[in-house]
Amino acid sequence: MQPLPPSWAERDATVVAPDLLNKVARLGGRLARITEVEAYTQDDPASHSFRGLTPRNAAMFGAPGHWYVYLIYGMYHCLNLVTGGVGDGQAVLIRAVIVDGVEPRRTSGPGRLCRELAVGRELDGANAELFDDGVPPPTSPLISSRVGITKAADWPRRWRLG
DNA sequence: CAACAGATTCTCT
């Protein structure tokens, strides 16, 4: 289990996103293998950072390698990894993970994985613990358009294993 | 200050 250095996230979200697949994150004392991600940059109309810095998305403009957690639809949390440089407003949304001993369906879906791993706003702005366990991805990443959003949904910025 | 859309999921039909 090799810890990823802070500089690891200091690249464009569209570069970090596919690289994040099959990496391992420590969340709530548990290890989660990332299987699906989505990239968001400031020029993306669907990104929270598109209209500039607000108290809610402040973490997204903060230091890369930290978490950005927000509440969506008043009931679900979504977990993102801040990427690029300070002030860039970039992040990678974690859409699905695999946790040892947990039904995959309980951790697939951005809202579901946060509920299962007890991810809340207290993680917003916290340092992200990421590891590379050296295990090669079972398959090459598949690129596809995004779901769940209405703006620029056809941008090919979603990557998944499988 | 009121209105509204939204990076979701569940529960029906």
Place this chain on the structure above:
DNA sequence: GAGAATCTGTTGT
């Protein structure tokens, strides 16, 4: 495939 649950930031009056 449609509707509800539920709240925050943004925009308009």
